[in-house]
Amino acid sequence: MSVRDRPVIEVEALRMQYGTDEVLRDVSFEVNRGEVLALLGPNGAGKTTTIEILEGLRMRSAGRVAVLGVDPAHADEVWRARVGIVLQSWRDHAKWRVRELIEYQGSLYAPYSTEHRPRPWDVDALLAAVGLSAHSDMMLKSLSGGQRRRLDVAIGLVGCPELVFFDEPTAGLDPRARRDFHELVRLIAQEFDTTILMTTHDLAEAEQLAHRIVILTQGRIIADGTSPELARQIVGEDQVSWVFSGERFTRDVPDATAFARELLLQHHTGISELEIRRASLEDTYLALVQAAESADVRANERELEGTPR
Ligand SMILES: Nc1ncnc2c1ncn2[C@@H]1O[C@H](COP(=O)(O)OP(=O)(O)OP(=O)(O)O)[C@@H](O)[C@H]1O
Numbered sequence: 001m002s003v004r005d006r007p008v009i010e011v012e013a014l015r016m017q018y019g020t021d022e023v024l025r026d027v028s029f030e031v032n033r034g035e036v037l038a039l040l041g042p043n044g045a046g047k048t049t050t051i052e053i054l055e056g057l058r059m060r061s062a063g064r065v066a067v068l069g070v071d072p073a074h075a076d077e078v079w080r081a082r083v084g085i086v087l088q089s090w091r092d093h094a095k096w097r098v099r100e101l102i103e104y105q106g107s108l109y110a111p112y113s114t115e116h117r118p119r120p121w122d123v124d125a126l127l128a129a130v131g132l133s134a135h136s137d138m139m140l141k142s143l144s145g146g147q148r149r150r151l152d153v154a155i156g157l158v159g160c161p162e163l164v165f166f167d168e169p170t171a172g173l174d175p176r177a178r179r180d181f182h183e184l185v186r187l188i189a190q191e192f193d194t195t196i197l198m199t200t201h202d203l204a205e206a207e208q209l210a211h212r213i214v215i216l217t218q219g220r221i222i223a224d225g226t227s228p229e230l231a232r233q234i235v236g237e238d239q240v241s242w243v244f245s246g247e248r249f250t251r252d253v254p255d256a257t258a259f260a261r262e263l264l265l266q267h268h269t270g271i272s273e274l275e276i277r278r279a280s281l282e283d284t285y286l287a288l289v290q291a292a293e294s295a296d297v298r299a300n301e302r303e304l305e306g307t308p309r
Pocket residue numbers: 018023041042043044045046047048049050
Protein backbone atom coordinates (compact mmCIF):
# COMPACT_ATOMS: atom_id res chain seq x y z
CA MET A 1 0.00 0.00 0.00
CA SER A 2 1.44 3.40 -0.98
CA VAL A 3 1.71 6.19 1.61
CA ARG A 4 -1.14 8.05 -0.15
CA ASP A 5 -3.45 5.02 0.00
CA ARG A 6 -2.74 4.29 3.63
CA PRO A 7 -5.49 5.55 5.99
CA VAL A 8 -4.61 8.91 7.53
CA ILE A 9 -5.76 7.66 10.93
CA GLU A 10 -5.40 4.04 12.08
CA VAL A 11 -6.62 3.06 15.53
CA GLU A 12 -6.48 -0.54 16.71
CA ALA A 13 -7.55 -1.92 20.10
CA LEU A 14 -7.07 1.45 21.77
CA ARG A 15 -7.48 1.43 25.54
CA MET A 16 -7.31 4.23 28.07
CA GLN A 17 -7.49 4.13 31.82
CA TYR A 18 -7.57 7.04 34.24
CA GLY A 19 -6.50 5.33 37.49
CA THR A 20 -8.77 2.30 37.66
CA ASP A 21 -11.45 3.84 35.42
CA GLU A 22 -11.43 2.33 31.94
CA VAL A 23 -12.71 5.08 29.62
CA LEU A 24 -11.72 3.60 26.24
CA ARG A 25 -12.12 -0.13 25.67
CA ASP A 26 -10.89 -1.79 22.51
CA VAL A 27 -11.56 1.14 20.17
CA SER A 28 -10.66 0.47 16.50
CA PHE A 29 -11.39 2.58 13.42
CA GLU A 30 -9.73 4.14 10.39
CA VAL A 31 -10.12 7.45 8.56
CA ASN A 32 -9.16 7.75 4.88
CA ARG A 33 -7.62 10.72 3.08
CA GLY A 34 -10.13 13.50 2.38
CA GLU A 35 -12.78 11.88 4.57
CA VAL A 36 -14.85 13.86 7.11
CA LEU A 37 -15.53 11.63 10.10
CA ALA A 38 -17.86 12.66 12.93
CA LEU A 39 -17.20 11.07 16.30
CA LEU A 40 -20.46 11.16 18.23
CA GLY A 41 -21.47 10.05 21.71
CA PRO A 42 -23.01 11.15 25.00
CA ASN A 43 -21.10 13.34 27.47
CA GLY A 44 -18.22 11.38 28.99
CA ALA A 45 -18.22 8.72 26.22
CA GLY A 46 -14.50 9.22 25.54
CA LYS A 47 -14.49 11.40 22.41
CA THR A 48 -12.09 14.09 23.67
CA THR A 49 -9.83 11.44 25.20
CA THR A 50 -9.67 9.67 21.81
CA ILE A 51 -8.95 12.88 19.93
CA GLU A 52 -6.29 14.00 22.41
CA ILE A 53 -4.51 10.65 22.06
CA LEU A 54 -4.55 11.03 18.26
CA GLU A 55 -3.26 14.61 18.59
CA GLY A 56 -0.34 13.38 20.70
CA LEU A 57 -1.53 15.42 23.70
CA ARG A 58 -2.35 12.39 25.85
CA MET A 59 -0.58 9.04 26.36
CA ARG A 60 -2.73 5.95 25.78
CA SER A 61 -2.76 2.93 28.07
CA ALA A 62 -2.65 0.35 25.26
CA GLY A 63 -3.32 -0.23 21.56
CA ARG A 64 -1.85 0.79 18.23
CA VAL A 65 -2.32 4.28 16.81
CA ALA A 66 -0.87 5.74 13.60
CA VAL A 67 -1.69 9.27 12.39
CA LEU A 68 -0.23 10.24 9.00
CA GLY A 69 1.78 7.03 9.36
CA VAL A 70 3.36 8.06 12.67
CA ASP A 71 2.67 7.15 16.31
CA PRO A 72 1.54 10.52 17.74
CA ALA A 73 3.16 9.68 21.07
CA HIS A 74 6.57 9.92 19.35
CA ALA A 75 5.87 12.46 16.61
CA ASP A 76 8.21 15.32 15.69
CA GLU A 77 7.65 18.95 14.64
CA VAL A 78 7.36 18.03 10.92
CA TRP A 79 4.39 15.83 11.83
CA ARG A 80 2.92 18.58 14.06
CA ALA A 81 3.11 21.04 11.14
CA ARG A 82 0.88 18.71 9.09
CA VAL A 83 -1.84 18.50 11.76
CA GLY A 84 -4.36 21.20 12.75
CA ILE A 85 -6.00 21.17 16.17
CA VAL A 86 -9.09 22.99 17.42
CA LEU A 87 -9.60 22.09 21.06
CA GLN A 88 -12.83 22.59 23.05
CA SER A 89 -11.31 25.64 24.71
CA TRP A 90 -8.07 27.44 24.18
CA ARG A 91 -6.57 30.54 25.77
CA ASP A 92 -4.00 33.00 24.49
CA HIS A 93 -2.72 36.20 25.98
CA ALA A 94 -5.62 38.67 26.07
CA LYS A 95 -3.58 41.49 24.53
CA TRP A 96 -2.88 39.75 21.22
CA ARG A 97 -4.78 41.27 18.32
CA VAL A 98 -6.60 38.85 16.03
CA ARG A 99 -4.47 39.46 12.91
CA GLU A 100 -1.20 39.55 14.89
CA LEU A 101 -1.89 36.22 16.53
CA ILE A 102 -2.86 34.53 13.24
CA GLU A 103 0.23 35.99 11.53
CA TYR A 104 2.46 34.81 14.34
CA GLN A 105 0.97 31.32 14.39
CA GLY A 106 1.20 31.19 10.58
CA SER A 107 4.89 32.14 10.62
CA LEU A 108 5.62 28.97 12.62
CA TYR A 109 4.44 26.90 9.64
CA ALA A 110 6.40 28.75 6.92
CA PRO A 111 9.47 26.44 7.18
CA TYR A 112 7.19 23.47 6.40
CA SER A 113 5.76 24.92 3.18
CA THR A 114 5.80 22.53 0.20
CA GLU A 115 5.04 22.96 -3.49
CA HIS A 116 1.90 20.87 -3.11
CA ARG A 117 0.82 22.60 0.11
CA PRO A 118 2.04 26.20 0.50
CA ARG A 119 2.10 27.26 4.16
CA PRO A 120 0.82 29.34 5.90
CA TRP A 121 -2.69 30.15 4.68
CA ASP A 122 -2.95 33.77 3.42
CA VAL A 123 -4.06 35.76 6.50
CA ASP A 124 -6.64 37.95 4.72
CA ALA A 125 -8.20 34.95 2.98
CA LEU A 126 -8.31 33.04 6.25
CA LEU A 127 -9.84 35.97 8.15
CA ALA A 128 -12.52 36.18 5.45
CA ALA A 129 -13.11 32.41 5.48
CA VAL A 130 -13.80 32.39 9.24
CA GLY A 131 -15.75 35.68 9.16
CA LEU A 132 -13.27 37.74 11.20
CA SER A 133 -12.19 40.34 8.61
CA ALA A 134 -14.04 43.12 10.42
CA HIS A 135 -12.47 42.13 13.77
CA SER A 136 -8.85 41.70 12.68
CA ASP A 137 -7.54 44.57 14.84
CA MET A 138 -9.48 43.67 17.97
CA MET A 139 -7.72 42.46 21.09
CA LEU A 140 -8.60 38.93 22.15
CA LYS A 141 -10.03 40.16 25.45
CA SER A 142 -12.75 42.07 23.51
CA LEU A 143 -13.94 39.13 21.41
CA SER A 144 -17.31 37.52 22.06
CA GLY A 145 -17.44 33.75 22.70
CA GLY A 146 -18.46 33.04 19.10
CA GLN A 147 -15.75 35.33 17.66
CA ARG A 148 -13.18 33.55 19.87
CA ARG A 149 -14.42 30.22 18.47
CA ARG A 150 -13.94 31.50 14.90
CA LEU A 151 -10.40 32.49 15.87
CA ASP A 152 -9.80 28.98 17.28
CA VAL A 153 -10.81 27.60 13.89
CA ALA A 154 -8.48 30.05 12.08
CA ILE A 155 -5.54 29.06 14.29
CA GLY A 156 -6.26 25.38 13.64
CA LEU A 157 -6.22 25.96 9.88
CA VAL A 158 -3.48 28.57 9.44
CA GLY A 159 -0.84 25.91 8.74
CA CYS A 160 -2.94 24.42 5.86
CA PRO A 161 -3.01 21.06 7.66
CA GLU A 162 -3.47 17.73 5.89
CA LEU A 163 -5.50 16.54 8.86
CA VAL A 164 -7.65 18.63 11.22
CA PHE A 165 -9.13 17.67 14.56
CA PHE A 166 -12.16 19.75 15.52
CA ASP A 167 -13.51 19.18 19.05
CA GLU A 168 -17.04 20.67 19.13
CA PRO A 169 -16.09 23.43 16.68
CA THR A 170 -19.53 25.03 16.45
CA ALA A 171 -20.38 25.12 20.16
CA GLY A 172 -21.52 28.69 20.85
CA LEU A 173 -21.66 29.78 17.21
CA ASP A 174 -24.74 31.58 15.89
CA PRO A 175 -26.62 29.99 12.92
CA ARG A 176 -24.85 32.17 10.32
CA ALA A 177 -21.38 31.42 11.74
CA ARG A 178 -22.33 27.73 11.89
CA ARG A 179 -23.27 27.78 8.21
CA ASP A 180 -20.01 29.61 7.34
CA PHE A 181 -18.11 26.92 9.24
CA HIS A 182 -19.90 24.17 7.32
CA GLU A 183 -18.91 25.80 4.03
CA LEU A 184 -15.33 26.05 5.24
CA VAL A 185 -15.26 22.35 6.14
CA ARG A 186 -16.60 21.42 2.68
CA LEU A 187 -14.01 23.69 1.06
CA ILE A 188 -11.01 22.25 2.89
CA ALA A 189 -12.21 18.64 2.47
CA GLN A 190 -13.05 18.96 -1.25
CA GLU A 191 -10.52 21.50 -2.55
CA PHE A 192 -7.53 20.74 -0.33
CA ASP A 193 -8.14 17.01 0.26
CA THR A 194 -7.99 17.66 4.01
CA THR A 195 -8.97 14.84 6.31
CA ILE A 196 -11.22 15.91 9.17
CA LEU A 197 -12.09 14.23 12.45
CA MET A 198 -14.69 16.18 14.38
CA THR A 199 -16.81 15.74 17.48
CA THR A 200 -20.17 17.42 17.75
CA HIS A 201 -23.41 17.13 19.70
CA ASP A 202 -25.25 18.69 16.76
CA LEU A 203 -26.53 15.66 14.88
CA ALA A 204 -27.92 17.66 11.96
CA GLU A 205 -24.43 19.10 11.52
CA ALA A 206 -22.88 15.61 11.56
CA GLU A 207 -25.47 14.41 9.04
CA GLN A 208 -24.71 17.31 6.69
CA LEU A 209 -20.93 17.27 6.91
CA ALA A 210 -19.69 13.80 7.70
CA HIS A 211 -18.96 11.11 5.13
CA ARG A 212 -18.91 8.64 8.00
CA ILE A 213 -20.15 8.52 11.58
CA VAL A 214 -18.60 6.67 14.51
CA ILE A 215 -20.67 6.45 17.71
CA LEU A 216 -18.92 5.91 21.01
CA THR A 217 -20.72 5.12 24.27
CA GLN A 218 -18.98 4.34 27.53
CA GLY A 219 -15.65 3.99 25.76
CA ARG A 220 -16.84 1.50 23.11
CA ILE A 221 -17.69 1.93 19.45
CA ILE A 222 -21.30 0.89 18.91
CA ALA A 223 -21.68 2.01 15.29
CA ASP A 224 -19.45 2.92 12.34
CA GLY A 225 -20.83 3.78 8.90
CA THR A 226 -22.56 6.36 6.73
CA SER A 227 -25.72 7.96 8.06
CA PRO A 228 -28.00 5.80 5.81
CA GLU A 229 -26.05 2.66 6.78
CA LEU A 230 -26.62 3.41 10.47
CA ALA A 231 -30.30 4.18 9.80
CA ARG A 232 -30.71 0.72 8.23
CA GLN A 233 -29.64 -0.84 11.56
CA ILE A 234 -32.79 0.58 13.12
CA VAL A 235 -35.81 -1.41 12.02
CA GLY A 236 -39.15 0.32 11.64
CA GLU A 237 -37.95 3.91 11.95
CA ASP A 238 -39.17 5.17 8.52
CA GLN A 239 -42.64 6.61 8.77
CA VAL A 240 -45.18 6.59 5.93
CA SER A 241 -48.45 8.47 6.16
CA TRP A 242 -51.25 8.87 3.63
CA VAL A 243 -54.91 9.75 3.28
CA PHE A 244 -57.39 7.16 1.98
CA SER A 245 -61.15 7.74 1.77
CA GLY A 246 -60.75 10.95 3.78
CA GLU A 247 -58.94 9.18 6.66
CA ARG A 248 -55.23 9.66 7.56
CA PHE A 249 -53.10 6.55 8.18
CA THR A 250 -49.54 6.36 9.59
CA ARG A 251 -47.20 3.34 9.72
CA ASP A 252 -43.63 2.78 10.95
CA VAL A 253 -41.94 0.54 8.37
CA PRO A 254 -38.42 -0.79 7.69
CA ASP A 255 -38.43 0.11 3.96
CA ALA A 256 -40.59 3.13 3.15
CA THR A 257 -40.00 2.96 -0.62
CA ALA A 258 -41.18 -0.66 -0.90
CA PHE A 259 -44.16 0.06 1.35
CA ALA A 260 -45.22 3.15 -0.64
CA ARG A 261 -44.86 1.27 -3.94
CA GLU A 262 -47.11 -1.55 -2.71
CA LEU A 263 -49.61 0.94 -1.29
CA LEU A 264 -49.89 2.78 -4.62
CA LEU A 265 -50.16 -0.49 -6.56
CA GLN A 266 -53.09 -1.58 -4.41
CA HIS A 267 -54.96 1.74 -4.11
CA HIS A 268 -53.38 3.95 -6.79
CA THR A 269 -56.29 6.29 -7.37
CA GLY A 270 -57.57 6.47 -3.80
CA ILE A 271 -54.30 7.59 -2.11
CA SER A 272 -53.55 11.26 -1.49
CA GLU A 273 -51.11 13.28 0.65
CA LEU A 274 -48.52 10.49 0.70
CA GLU A 275 -45.60 11.47 2.93
CA ILE A 276 -42.42 9.62 3.86
CA ARG A 277 -40.37 10.61 6.88
CA ARG A 278 -36.97 8.93 6.95
CA ALA A 279 -35.20 8.23 10.23
CA SER A 280 -32.93 11.22 10.88
CA LEU A 281 -29.45 10.71 12.23
CA GLU A 282 -30.87 11.94 15.56
CA ASP A 283 -33.50 9.14 15.58
CA THR A 284 -30.82 6.59 14.68
CA TYR A 285 -28.32 7.91 17.21
CA LEU A 286 -30.83 7.92 20.08
CA ALA A 287 -32.02 4.39 19.25
CA LEU A 288 -28.47 2.98 18.97
CA VAL A 289 -27.23 4.67 22.17
CA GLN A 290 -30.32 3.56 24.10
CA ALA A 291 -29.94 -0.04 22.88
CA ALA A 292 -26.24 -0.08 23.86
CA GLU A 293 -26.94 1.41 27.29
CA SER A 294 -29.75 -1.08 27.98
CA ALA A 295 -27.45 -3.96 26.96
CA ASP A 296 -24.80 -2.63 29.39
CA VAL A 297 -27.35 -2.42 32.22
CA ARG A 298 -28.46 -6.03 31.54
CA ALA A 299 -24.82 -7.21 31.46
CA ASN A 300 -24.14 -5.45 34.79
CA GLU A 301 -27.22 -7.01 36.35
CA ARG A 302 -26.10 -10.47 35.19
CA GLU A 303 -22.64 -9.83 36.62
CA LEU A 304 -24.14 -8.77 39.97
CA GLU A 305 -26.31 -11.90 40.04
CA GLY A 306 -23.19 -13.98 39.34
CA THR A 307 -24.71 -15.71 36.32
CA PRO A 308 -22.41 -16.43 33.36
CA ARG A 309 -22.94 -14.32 30.19
N1 LIG B 1 -7.79 13.86 33.24
C1 LIG B 1 -8.75 12.98 33.57
N2 LIG B 1 -8.68 12.28 34.71
C2 LIG B 1 -9.62 11.39 35.06
N3 LIG B 1 -10.72 11.12 34.31
C3 LIG B 1 -10.85 11.81 33.17
C4 LIG B 1 -9.90 12.79 32.73
N4 LIG B 1 -10.29 13.30 31.54
C5 LIG B 1 -11.46 12.69 31.26
N5 LIG B 1 -11.81 11.80 32.22
C6 LIG B 1 -12.99 10.91 32.23
O1 LIG B 1 -12.95 10.14 31.04
C7 LIG B 1 -14.26 9.93 30.52
C8 LIG B 1 -14.28 10.39 29.07
O2 LIG B 1 -14.12 11.82 29.02
P1 LIG B 1 -14.06 12.62 27.65
O3 LIG B 1 -13.76 14.03 27.99
O4 LIG B 1 -13.14 11.91 26.73
O5 LIG B 1 -15.56 12.47 27.15
P2 LIG B 1 -16.32 13.17 25.93
O6 LIG B 1 -16.98 12.08 25.17
O7 LIG B 1 -15.38 14.04 25.19
O8 LIG B 1 -17.40 14.03 26.69
P3 LIG B 1 -18.09 15.48 26.33
O9 LIG B 1 -19.11 15.20 25.28
O10 LIG B 1 -18.73 15.83 27.64
O11 LIG B 1 -17.01 16.43 25.92
C9 LIG B 1 -15.21 10.71 31.44
O12 LIG B 1 -15.78 9.78 32.35
C10 LIG B 1 -14.30 11.68 32.16
O13 LIG B 1 -14.80 11.96 33.44
